[in-house]
Amino acid sequence: MMTTVHFFDSPHEIYWGLLIAVYFYYTGMSAGSFILTSLGTVFGIEKYKKVSKVGVIMAIVLLLFAPLHLLLDLAQPGRALNLFTHVHLTSAMSWGVYLLILYPLCLMFYAWYLFRQDLVNGLNKGGFKASLYSFLLFGKKDMSETAKAHDKKQAKFFGTIGVPLALAVHGYTGFILGNVQARAIWHTPLMPIIFLMSAMVSGTGLFIIVLMLVEKFKFGRLNDDIKSLIADIANLMKWFIVVDGALMITYFIVLWNSTEAGYAAGYYLLHGEGWSFLGLENGLGMLVPLLILLSKKARQSLPAVVTASILTIIGVLAMRINLVIGGQKLPLTGSKIIEYVASGRDIGIVLGIAVVAAVVLSFLYAVLPMNRPGAQEMKSIPTTKGVAQ
Amino acid sequence: MGKRYAMVIDLRKCVGCHACTVACKSENNVPLGVNRSWVEELETGRFPNVSRHRLPRLCNHCENPSCLNVCPVKATYQLEDGTVLVDYDRCIGCGYCIAACPYDARFINPERKTAEKCTYCHERVAVGLLPACVNTCIGGARFFGDLNDPNSEVSKLLATEAVTVSKPETNNRPQTYYIGADEKALRPNLLKIVGGEK
Numbered sequence: 075m076m077t078t079v080h081f082f083d084s085p086h087e088i089y090w091g092l093l094i095a096v097y098f099y100y101t102g103m104s105a106g107s108f109i110l111t112s113l114g115t116v117f118g119i120e121k122y123k124k125v126s127k128v129g130v131i132m133a134i135v136l137l138l139f140a141p142l143h144l145l146l147d148l149a150q151p152g153r154a155l156n157l158f159t160h161v162h163l164t165s166a167m168s169w170g171v172y173l174l175i176l177y178p179l180c181l182m183f184y185a186w187y188l189f190r191q192d193l194v195n196g197l198n199k200g201g202f203k204a205s206l207y208s209f210l211l212f213g214k215k216d217m218s219e220t221a222k223a224h225d226k227k228q229a230k231f232f233g234t235i236g237v238p239l240a241l242a243v244h245g246y247t248g249f250i251l252g253n254v255q256a257r258a259i260w261h262t263p264l265m266p267i268i269f270l271m272s273a274m275v276s277g278t279g280l281f282i283i284v285l286m287l288v289e290k291f292k293f294g295r296l297n298d299d300i301k302s303l304i305a306d307i308a309n310l311m312k313w314f315i316v317v318d319g320a321l322m323i324t325y326f327i328v329l330w331n332s333t334e335a336g337y338a339a340g341y342y343l344l345h346g347e348g349w350s351f352l353g354l355e356n357g358l359g360m361l362v363p364l365l366i367l368l369s370k371k372a373r374q375s376l377p378a379v380v381t382a383s384i385l386t387i388i389g390v391l392a393m394r395i396n397l398v399i400g401g402q403k404l405p406l407t408g409s410k411i412i413e414y415v416a417s418g419r420d421i422g423i424v425l426g427i428a429v430v431a432a433v434v435l436s437f438l439y440a441v442l443p444m445n446r447p448g449a450q451e452m453k454s455i456p457t458t459k460g461v462a463q
Numbered sequence: 464m465g466k467r468y469a470m471v472i473d474l475r476k477c478v479g480c481h482a483c484t485v486a487c488k489s490e491n492n493v494p495l496g497v498n499r500s501w502v503e504e505l506e507t508g509r510f511p512n513v514s515r516h517r518l519p520r521l522c523n524h525c526e527n528p529s530c531l532n533v534c535p536v537k538a539t540y541q542l543e544d545g546t547v548l549v550d551y552d553r554c555i556g557c558g559y560c561i562a563a564c565p566y567d568a569r570f571i572n573p574e575r576k577t578a579e580k581c582t583y584c585h586e587r588v589a590v591g592l593l594p595a596c597v598n599t600c601i602g603g604a605r606f607f608g609d610l611n612d613p614n615s616e617v618s619k620l621l622a623t624e625a626v627t628v629s630k631p632e633t634n635n636r637p638q639t640y641y642i643g644a645d646e647k648a649l650r651p652n653l654l655k656i657v658g659g660e661k
């Protein structure tokens with residue numbers, strides 16, 4: 075066999091690192107959790123109506139923080155406005171900018187109609203909450219039957235637009251990679267679909283955990299109603315994992331049998347990135363939760379469902395990193411794998427944004443009326459202002 | 464018909480001196496650690512049957528440039544004469560073009576903080592000079608000119624010599640033509656790089 079030795083090469087760097095992978099991860103979980111919780115409002119599956127409020131707040135917050143990663147990854151963040159003033163239809167990144175505006179806007183309208191009646195009901199609480207609610211209501215305090223019917227109709231309307239927008243806001247990130255014909259590992263029409271399916275998995279995983287926390291802190295405990303709903307969601311998650319796994323296997327088989335670059339990419343995923351690709355992404359992150367969720371008993375046990383959820387959340391993060399960064403480690407010229415080590419700045423940004431997003435999310439759940447069919451919030455200690463005269 | 468610039472590199476005449484790399488750096492003020500133009504050198508075979516190859520690389524000023532297609536703000540644009548340029552005042556530094564170029568031709572300039580690559584020495588060409596690398600090449604291996612002019616050196620070479628381009632399968636239609644290039648030099652040996660070659 076002929077050997078080739080390079081002894082002079084120009085150094086190349088990986089420019090899309092951790093921040094881009096995490097950005098894809100956030101938009102995915104936003105889309106996933108929204109689509110899941112729209113099953114009630116949009117698709118009319120009654121029992122999911124209980125969780126639409128929790129889901130939409132989570133989807134909005136994730137989506138508001140997601141683009142921060144992008145912004146901070148730009149070499150010229152101060153010029154981000156150029157994205158709005160110069161549209162380029164051949165660039166998936168250009169489509170994304172509009173989706174990143176439209177999708178959260180639509181979700182905010184949707185949320186407003188979902189919450190409106192509870193906001194009106196909460197006005198008598200007094201104190202900070204009442205002022206906040208009254209601000210959020212923009213004067214729309216009408217509680218007549220027609221107004222209520224209108225809320226329902228509008229929520230359904232915005233939710234229905236929200237679903238394709240959610241698909242698009244995450245699907246487009248798949249196109250960002252899929253459209254790059256230079257890199258065999260990205261260049262497949264499956265890419266947007268794989269991204270969407272893994273988003274359903276991680277979005278559902280994170281949603282289950284958030285839902286449990288919200289129920290616990292807002293209603294004091296998880297009643298049987300919610301427990302059985304969580305078992306249902308866990309069952310759905312099982313199917314999401316099955317489809318996601320099937321897509322990954324399909325992707326890999328075709329990659330393995332494609333061009334030399336494709337085969338080499340597949341080989342690299344198995345060997346070079348083996349622990350992360352096989353171990354973390356597909357083993358721990360996909361196979362183990364699937365095995366857990368296969369059992370009906372496990373789906374009804376909260377610790378088992380939480381374990382499966384956490385594993386999928388980790389697994390999908392690994393998948394985003396393996397694809398985005400791994401895809402750039404294979405060189406296009408020269409003779410060496412391009413190494414990547416996340417900079418301290420990037421790690422700091424990712425952790426910082428995660429903490430702030432968690433705080434904002436908790437704050438919103440704490441102050442917004444999370445009443446749902448079948449449960450009222452715990453009475454908070456009445457403030458003097460709140461006491462009736 | 465307008466002009467269509469292209470480069471022909473006759474590897475039989477290249478001695479691997481890297482003068483082009485240096486000339487480009489000084490002409491275009493390219494910072495340390497990044498290159499608009501560079502020369503890959505490699506050795507193939509096993510002793511005693513060995514050979515050395517050199518492959519000068521630069522932006523191919525592709526006919527269908529993927530860098531241009533993916534740029535979200537149209538900061539990358541192409542002139543009538545085929546030259547692909549970056550508007551340094553508009554580029555947001557997103558790096559999409561770098562990820563999408565099949566030839567590693569681009570980088571973020573660490574000082575200017577925008578995408579950057581070979582410009583065919585646009586300012587020189589505009590006043591009738593040759594690109595710095597072509598001008599400086601000691602072996603006379605690099606040729607630059609207009610493909611639409613049948614009397615240009617590049618047109619004559621393309622008509623009379625067997626030429627190859629790097630990664631013709633990309634649909635980028637690269638416009639750097641090599642004479643006497645070894646296939647092994649034109650693309651990385653990925654299988655070997657990932658450890659899959661016995």
Ligand code: SF4
Pocket residue numbers: 521522523524525528529530531547563564565566567568569580635
């Ligand atoms: S070689 Fe790369 S940077 Fe140059 S025009 Fe082609 S795709 Fe663009």
Ligand code: SF4
Pocket residue numbers: 533534535536537538539549553554555556557558559560561577578
């Ligand atoms: S880095 Fe600049 S030139 Fe490249 S795609 Fe982004 S905006 Fe366009």
